[in-house]
Amino acid sequence: MRESLDKPVVARGLTKVFADFWNRPKVRAVDGLDLELRKGEIFGLLGPNGSGKSTTIKMILGLLHPTGGEVEVFGLPPANVRAKRLTGYLPEESYLYPYLTPRETLDMMGSIFNLPSAERRRRIEQLLEMVGLSAAADRPVGEFSKGMARRVGLAQALVNNPSLVILDEPTSGLDPIACRHVKDLTVALARSGKTVLLSSHLLADVEDVCDRVAILFNGRVRARGTLTELLEKRNIVRFAVPDPGSEAVARISGLVRELSGRDPQIDHPSMDLEDFFLDVIAKASREGETLSGAAPTCAPAPFLME
Amino acid sequence: MRSCAVSYGMNNGIAAIAVLTFRGAWRSRLTHCVAALACSSILALVLTARGDGTLSGLLKLVIEYSLKAAFWILAVSGLWAGCGAVSEDIRRRHIQLLAVKPLRPSELWLGRWIGISAVMALTLAVCGVLVGAIASAAMNSSAAPAERKHLGEHVLNARWRLLPSERVTRQDVEKRLADLKADGTISDRASAEDAWRYALQRVKWERSTVQRGESIEWTFRVPQSVRVPQSGNAKAWARIRLYSPLRDRRETAMEWTFAAPSGNAGYSLSIPPDGVHYLDIPPSLVKPGATLLVRFRHAGEAEDAPVMFDPDAPIEILVTRSGFAGNLARAVLIIFCWLSIVAAVGLTAGTAFSMPVALFVTVCVFIIASSSAFFTEASVVNYAKVHDPEKISAYARAASWLLGKISLLLEPLARLDPAQCLIDGVYIPWSATFTTCALILGTYAALLFAAGVFLLKRKELALPE
Numbered sequence: 001m002r003e004s005l006d007k008p009v010v011a012r013g014l015t016k017v018f019a020d021f022w023n024r025p026k027v028r029a030v031d032g033l034d035l036e037l038r039k040g041e042i043f044g045l046l047g048p049n050g051s052g053k054s055t056t057i058k059m060i061l062g063l064l065h066p067t068g069g070e071v072e073v074f075g076l077p078p079a080n081v082r083a084k085r086l087t088g089y090l091p092e093e094s095y096l097y098p099y100l101t102p103r104e105t106l107d108m109m110g111s112i113f114n115l116p117s118a119e120r121r122r123r124i125e126q127l128l129e130m131v132g133l134s135a136a137a138d139r140p141v142g143e144f145s146k147g148m149a150r151r152v153g154l155a156q157a158l159v160n161n162p163s164l165v166i167l168d169e170p171t172s173g174l175d176p177i178a179c180r181h182v183k184d185l186t187v188a189l190a191r192s193g194k195t196v197l198l199s200s201h202l203l204a205d206v207e208d209v210c211d212r213v214a215i216l217f218n219g220r221v222r223a224r225g226t227l228t229e230l231l232e233k234r235n236i237v238r239f240a241v242p243d244p245g246s247e248a249v250a251r252i253s254g255l256v257r258e259l260s261g262r263d264p265q266i267d268h269p270s271m272d273l274e275d276f277f278l279d280v281i282a283k284a285s286r287e288g289e290t291l292s293g294a295a296p297t298c299a300p301a302p303f304l305m306e
Numbered sequence: 307m308r309s310c311a312v313s314y315g316m317n318n319g320i321a322a323i324a325v326l327t328f329r330g331a332w333r334s335r336l337t338h339c340v341a342a343l344a345c346s347s348i349l350a351l352v353l354t355a356r357g358d359g360t361l362s363g364l365l366k367l368v369i370e371y372s373l374k375a376a377f378w379i380l381a382v383s384g385l386w387a388g389c390g391a392v393s394e395d396i397r398r399r400h401i402q403l404l405a406v407k408p409l410r411p412s413e414l415w416l417g418r419w420i421g422i423s424a425v426m427a428l429t430l431a432v433c434g435v436l437v438g439a440i441a442s443a444a445m446n447s448s449a450a451p452a453e454r455k456h457l458g459e460h461v462l463n464a465r466w467r468l469l470p471s472e473r474v475t476r477q478d479v480e481k482r483l484a485d486l487k488a489d490g491t492i493s494d495r496a497s498a499e500d501a502w503r504y505a506l507q508r509v510k511w512e513r514s515t516v517q518r519g520e521s522i523e524w525t526f527r528v529p530q531s532v533r534v535p536q537s538g539n540a541k542a543w544a545r546i547r548l549y550s551p552l553r554d555r556r557e558t559a560m561e562w563t564f565a566a567p568s569g570n571a572g573y574s575l576s577i578p579p580d581g582v583h584y585l586d587i588p589p590s591l592v593k594p595g596a597t598l599l600v601r602f603r604h605a606g607e608a609e610d611a612p613v614m615f616d617p618d619a620p621i622e623i624l625v626t627r628s629g630f631a632g633n634l635a636r637a638v639l640i641i642f643c644w645l646s647i648v649a650a651v652g653l654t655a656g657t658a659f660s661m662p663v664a665l666f667v668t669v670c671v672f673i674i675a676s677s678s679a680f681f682t683e684a685s686v687v688n689y690a691k692v693h694d695p696e697k698i699s700a701y702a703r704a705a706s707w708l709l710g711k712i713s714l715l716l717e718p719l720a721r722l723d724p725a726q727c728l729i730d731g732v733y734i735p736w737s738a739t740f741t742t743c744a745l746i747l748g749t750y751a752a753l754l755f756a757a758g759v760f761l762l763k764r765k766e767l768a769l770p771e
Contacts, residue, residue: 063766064766064769065766081410084409087406091403095400096403097326100326111319113407
C-alpha cells in the first residue's frame with residue numbers, strides 16, 4: 001500500500017463509542033463523521049467541550065480505534081508508520097517528559113524519525129529559535145510554565161517537517177503575542193504546502209486562520225464549509241469609507257432610507273482586542289522595553305519552508 | 307551551543323526510547339536510593355555477618371547474601387520500573403507524544419526494556435565490583451595462612467566440577483517399584499508418574515546409605531573439555547557430602563580409593579559422618595577422556611551408624627581451572643539476565659494493566675512461581691498421591707498440577723545457581739553462561755516480548771479517564 005500525499009485525511013462514517021468495563025456502550029463520542037482534508041488547507045474542527053473534536057483527532061492519529069467507519073491518513077491506516085512519518089501532532093496538553101530538557105526532547109523525537117545527527121541539530125536550533133526557547137533549551141521541561149511547555153510541544157510536533165500538522169487547542173496557555181505567532185506560523189505552514197488540522201473552541205483563533213471548518217456537536221457535524229460560506233450575511237451590505245463628515249453621513253443615510261425603505265445601521269468599526277494589545281506591545285518594544293519571558297521569533301523555522 | 311545529541315547506533319526508535327528510559331531513571335531519586343540501598347546492604351552484611359567462625363565461612367555468607375540482596379533489591383525496583391514504564395506513560399499521557407511518532411509497538415517495548423535493563427546492569431555491576439573488592443580484601447587480610455589457603459582453594463577459585471555417572475538404573479527403579487506395590491506402600495491407584503518418582507527417590511536413598519563393612523563405587527567420565535593446568539599449582543579435590551539424621555556425629559573411619567589409568571591413590575581417614583569434606587587427590591588422576599573410579603568403604607566400629615551420602619550430590623571431583631574474578635563476572639551476567647526477565651514481566655503486565663494492578667499481579671505471580679518448586683516437592687499431596695490417591699480433593703489435585711506445571715516451566719531458570727557456584731568455588735563455564743543467557747533471553751524474554759507487543763498493538767492509548 002502506497003501513501004497518497006494528495007489526501008491527507010479521509011474519514012467515512014467515523015464512529016467511536018466508549019464502552020464501560022463490561023464492554024457495554026457508554027458514550028457515543030463521534031457518530032458517523034465524514035471528513036476530507038485537502039492538501040495545503042487549514043481545516044478547523046470546532047465545537048464545545050465533549051463534542052468529539054479530540055476523539056476524532058485521536059482516531060486520525062491511531063491513538064483510538066474507531067468503533068465504526070474508517071479513516072485513512074495519506075491513504076494509509078493511521079497506525080501505519082509511513083503515515084506517522086508525515087504527521088506532526090500537538091496534543092491539547094503538552095504531555096512532555098518533565099526530566100528532559102527541550103533540546104533532549106527534540107533530539108529524542110528527531111531520532112525516532114531517523115534524522116541524521118547533523119540535521120537533527122540544525123532543526124533543533126531552528127525550532128528552539130522559532131519558539132523562543134534557545135535560552136532555556138537546557139533546563140528541564142518540568143521547571144517550565146504552561147506556555148513555555150506548550151512551545152516545546154509545538155516544536156516537537158514540527159521536528160519532522162510534517163506534511164500534515166494536527167494542532168489540538170494550539171493556543172491554550174499561550175499569551176496573546178505567542179497566540180498570534182502560532183496563528184502566523186499556522187498560516188505560513190499552510191502556505192508552504194502543509195495541511196493543518198486545527199481543533200479549538202476559541203472561535204477567534206479559527207476565524208483568523210482557517211480556510212474551512214466543521215462544527216461538531218454530540219459527535220456529529222452540524223455545519224461545514226468555508227468561513228465565507230458559513231459566515232457571510234448575503235442579505236446585508238456594508239460600506240466602509242474614511243469618515244466623510246456628519247453631513248455626508250446624513251445624506252447617505254437618507255438616500256439608503258429612500259431606496260430601501262429601512263434605516264441603515266451606522267457605526268465606527270473597532271479594532272479587535274488582540275490587534276489592539278499587539279499594537280500596545282509593539283509600541284512598548286519600540287520604546288526599548290524588553291520581555292523577560294520566552295520571546296519567539298515571528299518567522300517559522302527555515303527548514304519548515306524548504 | 308550545548309549539544310545533547312546522542313549517537314543512536316542501532317534502530318533509532320529503540321535506541322531513542324532506551325536513552326529516554328535510562329535518562330529518566332538516571333535523573334530519578336528512586337534510582338539513586340536503590341543503588342545506594344544495594345551497595346549499603348552489601349557493606350552492612352560485611353559489618354554484621356558472623357558466619358561459622360572461619361574466614362571462608364564468613365566470605366561465603368557475604369558473597370551469597372550480597373548477591374541475593376542485590377538481586378532482590380534490583381528485582382523489586384526493576385519490577386516497579388517495568389510495571390510503570392508503559393502504564394504510567396499511558397496514565398500521564400506521555401504515550402500520546404510517542405505513539406504518534408513512527409515507532410512500532412515492538413520498538414517501544416524493546417526500548418523500554420533495554421533502558422530498564424541498562425540501569426539494572428549498571429547498578430549490578432557496581433555491586434559485583436563491591437563483592438570482588440570484599441573478596442580481594444579478605445584474601446589480603448591478616449587471617450592465618452591456613453585460613454587464607456583454604457579460602458583461596460575452596461572459595462575464591464573457579465574449579466571444574468565432575469559429577470559421577472548415574473548409579474541408579476531403570477531396572478533398579480522398576481524392581482523397587484514392583485516391590486513397593488507388592489507390599490502395599492504404593493497404591494495401585496497412584497499414577498505411574500507419581501509412583502515412579504517415589505520409587506526413584508527410595509532407591510536413591512537406599513543406594514546412598516552404606517552399612518559398616520560395606521562399599522560403594524562411583525564412576526567419573528572426564529570430558530575432553532576438562533584441561534588440567536600443567537603448572538605446579540594444579541590441584542584436585544574430592545568433595546564429599548554426607549548426611550546424618552543422628553545427633554551423635556562422632557568420627558567414623560572411612561577408606562577411599564581413587565583409581566585411574568594414570569595411577570591410584572588411597573586414603574584412610576576418620577571424619578564426622580555429616581557435612582561437606584574435601585580430600586586432596588593428585589591432579590594427575592584427572593585425564594581428559596579417561597575414567598576415574600572412586601570407591602568408598604565404611605571401616606567404622608561395630609557401634610558406628612551407617613554412613614549416608616547426599617542422595618542427589620554424594621561426591622564431586624573438583625579440579626583447578628581459573629580465578630574468582632572471571633567466575634564472578636559470569637555469575638553477575640547470569641543474575642543480570644534473571645533481572646532482565648523480571649523487568650520484562652513487569653513491562654508486559656504494565657502494558658495490560660494500570661501500574662498498581664500490574665504490580666499486584668506480578669508480585670503474586672512471583673510468589674507463586676518462586677514457591678512452586680518447594681510446594682511441588684514438599685506438599686503432602688505428593689505423599690497422598692502415592693499412598694492414598696483417592697483421598698486427594700479435586701482442588702488439591704488441581705493446585706498440585708498447576709504448581710507442578712509452573713515449576714516445570716521455571717526449572718530451566720533455576721538449573722544454574724551462580725551464587726552457589728561462586729561460594730562452592732565451582733567454575734561457571736562460558737558455554738553454560740551463554741546457554742543460560744540465551745535460554746532466558748531467547749525463550750522467556752521473547753515470549754514476554756511477543757505478549758507485550760500483542761497487548762500494546764491492541765491497546766487504545768488515549769482513552770478518556
